[in-house]
Amino acid sequence: MNGALFPGQVDKPILRSYQPAQSFSVHLQQITFTMRLLSLLILTLSASTVFSQINIIPQPVSITQPKGSGNFTITTSTTIVLAGGNLEKSAQYLNDYLQLFYHIKLEVTKNNPGQNTIVLNFDRMDKGKGAYGMNVDQKGVYIGGDNEEGVFYGIQTLIQLLPIPLTQNAGSTKLSIPYLSITDYPRFAYRGLMLDAGRHFFPVSFVKKFIDYLALHKMNYFHWHLTEDQGWRIEIKKYPRLTEVGAWRNGTIIGRFPGTGNDGQRYGGFYTQEDVKEIVAYAQARYVTIIPEIEMPGHGGAAIAAYPNLSCFPDRTTKSEFPSNSFWSGDTTGKKVVQSWSVYKDVFCAGKEETFTFLQDVLDEIIPLFPGPYIHVGGDECPKDHWKQCPNCQKRMKDNRISDERSLQSYFVQRMEKYINSKGKTIIGWDEILEGGLAPNAVVMSWRGEKGGIEAAKQKHQVIMTPSDYVYLDYSQLKKEDTLTIGGYIDLEKIYKYEPSPKELTAAQSKYILGAQGNVWSEYIAYPATLEYMIFPRATALSEVVWTPKVKKNWDGFQKRMQTQARRYELWNAQYCKACLTKSSTK
Ligand code: ACM
Numbered sequence: 341m342n343g344a345l346f347p348g349q350v351d352k353p354i355l356r357s358y359q360p361a362q363s364f365s366v367h368l369q370q371i372t373f374t375m376r377l378l379s380l381l382i383l384t385l386s387a388s389t390v391f392s393q394i395n396i397i398p399q400p401v402s403i404t405q406p407k408g409s410g411n412f413t414i415t416t417s418t419t420i421v422l423a424g425g426n427l428e429k430s431a432q433y434l435n436d437y438l439q440l441f442y443h444i445k446l447e448v449t450k451n452n453p454g455q456n457t458i459v460l461n462f463d464r465m466d467k468g469k470g471a472y473g474m475n476v477d478q479k480g481v482y483i484g485g486d487n488e489e490g491v492f493y494g495i496q497t498l499i500q501l502l503p504i505p506l507t508q509n510a511g512s513t514k515l516s517i518p519y520l521s522i523t524d525y526p527r528f529a530y531r532g533l534m535l536d537a538g539r540h541f542f543p544v545s546f547v548k549k550f551i552d553y554l555a556l557h558k559m560n561y562f563h564w565h566l567t568e569d570q571g572w573r574i575e576i577k578k579y580p581r582l583t584e585v586g587a588w589r590n591g592t593i594i595g596r597f598p599g600t601g602n603d604g605q606r607y608g609g610f611y612t613q614e615d616v617k618e619i620v621a622y623a624q625a626r627y628v629t630i631i632p633e634i635e636m637p638g639h640g641g642a643a644i645a646a647y648p649n650l651s652c653f654p655d656r657t658t659k660s661e662f663p664s665n666s667f668w669s670g671d672t673t674g675k676k677v678v679q680s681w682s683v684y685k686d687v688f689c690a691g692k693e694e695t696f697t698f699l700q701d702v703l704d705e706i707i708p709l710f711p712g713p714y715i716h717v718g719g720d721e722c723p724k725d726h727w728k729q730c731p732n733c734q735k736r737m738k739d740n741r742i743s744d745e746r747s748l749q750s751y752f753v754q755r756m757e758k759y760i761n762s763k764g765k766t767i768i769g770w771d772e773i774l775e776g777g778l779a780p781n782a783v784v785m786s787w788r789g790e791k792g793g794i795e796a797a798k799q800k801h802q803v804i805m806t807p808s809d810y811v812y813l814d815y816s817q818l819k820k821e822d823t824l825t826i827g828g829y830i831d832l833e834k835i836y837k838y839e840p841s842p843k844e845l846t847a848a849q850s851k852y853i854l855g856a857q858g859n860v861w862s863e864y865i866a867y868p869a870t871l872e873y874m875i876f877p878r879a880t881a882l883s884e885v886v887w888t889p890k891v892k893k894n895w896d897g898f899q900k901r902m903q904t905q906a907r908r909y910e911l912w913n914a915q916y917c918k919a920c921l922t923k924s925s926t927k
């Protein structure tokens with residue numbers, strides 16, 4: 341365990357309106373609903389805390405309750421028994437959660453006293469990573485994971501069986517759990533969320549919290565988008581200007597692109613390598629693998645501002661290619677970090693050896709920081725305008741008999757893949773990497789719909805589904821959204837009903853679909869509170885898309901369970917879209 345659970349709990353800035361406007365009647369309905377909840381809870385607690393509600397998200401594979409059921413109650417004399425090895429971190433996670441939200445701390449021991457216990461153990465299930473079984477009876481709780489992840493997910497289920505105090509200070513709540521048996525394992529091996537730290541920077545404390553949100557939903561991949569035109573966010577010791585220059589911009593447009601003005605405020609931030617080590621350890625203790633993304637050949641504007649030679653045209657000013665209808669602040673000379681959104685033509689030069697040396701040096705520092713198997717190289721939205729005009733790029737094409745600029749991008753990605761593979765890592769790229777020929781071992785993230793993913797699976801490449809129309813969590817979630825968003829519209833039902841395995845694929849081909857991921861692009865998400873509002877409840881729906889067997893998914897059942905989940909958000913002090921949970925035709 342590294343650092344406190346739920347860091348940033350107290351210092352959350354709430355600087356922007358994230359609460360959608362509500363009619364008085366909706367508000368009244370909510371008050372009535374809260375009153376009903378309150379009286380239900382008082383009744384429940386006073387009747388010697390009989391808590392029989394089981395509202396687990398994602399829905400487990402199987403839950404059974406014995407006839408004439410009873411409850412086991414966790415008290416301060418309950419002990420956590422480590423019956424298997426290497427489970428200390430999971431026990432610590434449970435204890436931290438109990439301490440933060442219920443003000444109790446349990447003894448952790450390797451000797452089983454036989455009763456009043458929470459036993460953590462291993463049981464072979466042959467259902468892959470993350471599988472676990474759980475039993476609650478008069479002796480206590482037994483969690484048998486097929487592997488370490490499984491035990492951790494069993495603990496997540498246990499956490500969801502606890503009664504939810506109405507405030508974080510309800511330490512006297514009696515922790516009764518109904519007798520039951522659960523067998524559970526994930527449908528997909530890849531269950532992810534992406535955070536764009538490039539457009540806006542999120543502090544270390546919030547990145548850790550984001551990782552907790554993944555873990556609490558039994559999700560296991562955190563895709564960390566670290567470099568952009570609008571900011572380079574990771575310390576690279578060999579190239580200090582990346583963070584001295586590339587992590588800062590002289591202003592940000594106001595409102596939706598092209599904006600109504602520029603705020604004129606210097607903005608930025610970056611993660612030191614020490615920050616990254618701390619975050620990686622925090623994620624490891626939660627069985628979350630981090631995938632760093634270093635964008636190439638496009639979206640490299642901040643690196644070019646720091647090292648102009650990486651551009652095909654080092655002497656062209658950034659301002660001269662800045663959209664004429666958008667807003668600029670400060671110095672207009674030379675290369676600058678851009679202050680507006682959209683896609684930029686100033687990309688890494690594919691003709692100069694210097695570009696490849698730079699990117700390889702960067703990766704030489706990135707790779708040792710991240711123990712996971714993947715490096716994401718971006719590959720999306722790379723305009724070819726400069727390459728068409730650049731003598732170096734044209735020479736590269738001629739020398740290598742490359743017929744067009746799309747194939748030059750393929751040369752670029754394949755060359756970087758070879759380097760990354762030589763360091764023992766696999767590349768992931770956005771679906772544009774299919775154009776001009778796929779790098780031999782690349783994993784494809786399909787974002788422009790599912791077409792790229794289907795094509796890649798047919799070519800026997802692994803695929804992660806992130807189609808923008810279903811899982812882009814920066815899109816509006818209400819028809820009348822008063823939070824500024826990029827636009828679009830994906831409501832809770834749409835994301836809940838998303839099916840990551842396309843019907844166009846045969847059973848053999850669909851084995852290449854590793855899973856799915858929600859993407860949180862941050863052009864219009866400047867603060868942690870706004871980000872929470874945008875991801876909840878949709879990320880919770882996505883967790884069921886990637887975990888729960890297709891036949892067990894049920895929209896009505898999910899909506900009922902969401903009422904309990906909303907109380908968990910409140911327990912965590914997380915923002916969420918309340919109006920998304922009401923059945924109003926005005927949504
Ligand atoms: C993307 O949304 N440009 C991957």
Ligand code: ZN
Pocket residue numbers: 651652688689690691692726727730731732733
């Ligand atoms: Zn060039």
